[in-house]
Amino acid sequence: MTKTHPTILVVNDDGITAPGIKCLMDVMSELGKVVVVAPDSPQSGMGHAITIASPLRLDKVEIYEHIDMYRCSGTPVDCVKLAVNKVLKGRKPDLCVSGINHGLNNSINILYSGTMSAAVEGAIESIPSIGFSLDDHTLQADFSHCLKYVKEIAAQVLRHGLPQATLLKVHFPKTPHIKGIKICRQANAKWAEEFDERLDPQQRPYYWLTGVFQMNDSGEETDVWALENHYASVVPVQFDMTAHHAIPLLNNWKFNI
Amino acid sequence: MTKTHPTILVVNDDGITAPGIKCLMDVMSELGKVVVVAPDSPQSGMGHAITIASPLRLDKVEIYEHIDMYRCSGTPVDCVKLAVNKVLKGRKPDLCVSGINHGLNNSINILYSGTMSAAVEGAIESIPSIGFSLDDHTLQADFSHCLKYVKEIAAQVLRHGLPQATLLKVHFPKTPHIKGIKICRQANAKWAEEFDERLDPQQRPYYWLTGVFQMNDSGEETDVWALENHYASVVPVQFDMTAHHAIPLLNNWKFNI
Numbered sequence: 309m310t311k312t313h314p315t316i317l318v319v320n321d322d323g324i325t326a327p328g329i330k331c332l333m334d335v336m337s338e339l340g341k342v343v344v345v346a347p348d349s350p351q352s353g354m355g356h357a358i359t360i361a362s363p364l365r366l367d368k369v370e371i372y373e374h375i376d377m378y379r380c381s382g383t384p385v386d387c388v389k390l391a392v393n394k395v396l397k398g399r400k401p402d403l404c405v406s407g408i409n410h411g412l413n414n415s416i417n418i419l420y421s422g423t424m425s426a427a428v429e430g431a432i433e434s435i436p437s438i439g440f441s442l443d444d445h446t447l448q449a450d451f452s453h454c455l456k457y458v459k460e461i462a463a464q465v466l467r468h469g470l471p472q473a474t475l476l477k478v479h480f481p482k483t484p485h486i487k488g489i490k491i492c493r494q495a496n497a498k499w500a501e502e503f504d505e506r507l508d509p510q511q512r513p514y515y516w517l518t519g520v521f522q523m524n525d526s527g528e529e530t531d532v533w534a535l536e537n538h539y540a541s542v543v544p545v546q547f548d549m550t551a552h553h554a555i556p557l558l559n560n561w562k563f564n565i
Numbered sequence: 566m567t568k569t570h571p572t573i574l575v576v577n578d579d580g581i582t583a584p585g586i587k588c589l590m591d592v593m594s595e596l597g598k599v600v601v602v603a604p605d606s607p608q609s610g611m612g613h614a615i616t617i618a619s620p621l622r623l624d625k626v627e628i629y630e631h632i633d634m635y636r637c638s639g640t641p642v643d644c645v646k647l648a649v650n651k652v653l654k655g656r657k658p659d660l661c662v663s664g665i666n667h668g669l670n671n672s673i674n675i676l677y678s679g680t681m682s683a684a685v686e687g688a689i690e691s692i693p694s695i696g697f698s699l700d701d702h703t704l705q706a707d708f709s710h711c712l713k714y715v716k717e718i719a720a721q722v723l724r725h726g727l728p729q730a731t732l733l734k735v736h737f738p739k740t741p742h743i744k745g746i747k748i749c750r751q752a753n754a755k756w757a758e759e760f761d762e763r764l765d766p767q768q769r770p771y772y773w774l775t776g777v778f779q780m781n782d783s784g785e786e787t788d789v790w791a792l793e794n795h796y797a798s799v800v801p802v803q804f805d806m807t808a809h810h811a812i813p814l815l816n817n818w819k820f821n822i
Contacts (some may be wrong), residue, residue: 335767356676363772363773377583389760432676433683493809501650502650503647517616542815544815546808549802551728551802553728555750
């Protein structure tokens with residue numbers, strides 16, 4: 309059952325001034341009352357980091373009329389925690405949406421992604437949550453072809469809810485010609501890292517993380533396959549990281565203690 | 566089959582000067598050749614964060630004889646990436662151990678933990694990996710009762726290997742009277758957050774993350790139960806976050822696009 313005027317929390321990891329979050333706010337405003345709590349600076353690659361060794365700032369900002377917006381000095385996950393606890397004062401929103409991320413979070417990239425980790429945090433808080441990403445990491449990214457999908461997927465989640473401890477990871481191809489929606493699993497892929505080694509003016513080395521995305525999965529039901537074949541991908545995500553299938557094996561180990 | 570002299574990568578999130586990593590180095594030195602790459606400062610709560618917007622420093626340090634040690638300016642996950650790519654020059658170590666963490670990473674805390682994320686990154690690199698944590702977050706923590714368990718579990722992993730894309734999360738109770746080892750699953754629990762709101766000297770508010778750990782799981786096969794009952798817990802962990810059980814449900818949704 310969809311509430312007539314749900315409260316929708318909007319977060320991201322590219323920062324409160326990123327074009328992607330503006331698109332997400334606009335679409336969500338058509339579905340309910342929007343509250344935005346987003347990092348005051350880009351937080352890509354922050355994963356599920358939280359701020360524990362320093363305090364956080366949270367300031368109301370007036371950028372767009374009719375939208376409650378707060379900028380936060382912390383990580384995307386901090387934003388969700390502050391939103392629920394301080395901004396909404398413990399009242400859970402009906403939906404938490406994160407993004408739209410400038411760049412992909414497919415396969416293993418979910419672990420590095422601040423966008424997805426914010427949505428995971430929403431799900432930990434028992435809020436139906438979705439992380440959205442577009443295959444274009446530039447600030448000039450064009451999100452217009454994604455918006456009807458964003459609205460429809462969010463509306464479905466408001467209508468049906470999501471299974472307990474489950475959230476959605478949604479990706480869009482860059483092409484405006486999206487063929488449809490595929491329900492997918494996380495592809496088996498990884499980064500083959502390289503570090504670009506340079507010398508500073510004092511001739512001391514420093515390193516830039518770089519690398520090549522390495523696909524080790526030929527399945528046609530993966531998020532990577534769907535994107536490459538111009539589908540929007542929807543992956544249901546859980547945060548129980550137990551490898552349940554490995555428990556019987558480990559129970560057979562004999563520990564000599 | 567155990568190699569006669571395996572290479573063992575040691576990382577942590579409490580920083581290269583933490584007592585917990587010194588204990589881990591000492592035990593691992595009894596099993597093989599140790600290489601340490603650890604953060605130059607405490608990185609608790611960094612989760613799976615990586616450094617992409619700034620460069621990294623990596624410096625060899627001479628603290629203990631016979632142990633190759635490097636301090637890194639980045640996150641725990643950065644340390645693993647730099648260790649494999651730069652320090653070991655692409656040669657995979659036979660084992661990656663992370664910790665021993667000063668403080669627990671049970672249940673959902675695996676997501677926030679730099680210690681566990683470093684071990685997850687090792688597993689992504691196809692290295693048999695283990696994250697160790699003790700239920701004592703103080704710098705004065707006494708790890709001595711854990712060390713025979715650390716050695717035995719690491720030796721077993723060197724002997725048997727681990728299933729593909731699986732790592733181990735190992736926790737020790739604070740009590741020196743450990744009853745034994747329990748193979749466990751991640752408990753269903755969360756933090757009931759609160760933010761301690763204070764005013765700075767300019768009377769502007771700032772917030773410290775705090776909260777109470779909330780157990781929502783009465784199972785006796787969980788990591789939280791094991792700890793409370795004085796067992797060392799071993800949780801097999803995977804990094805495929807797909808909620809496979811939810812795929813059929815989502816395939817029944819009708820998207821009106």
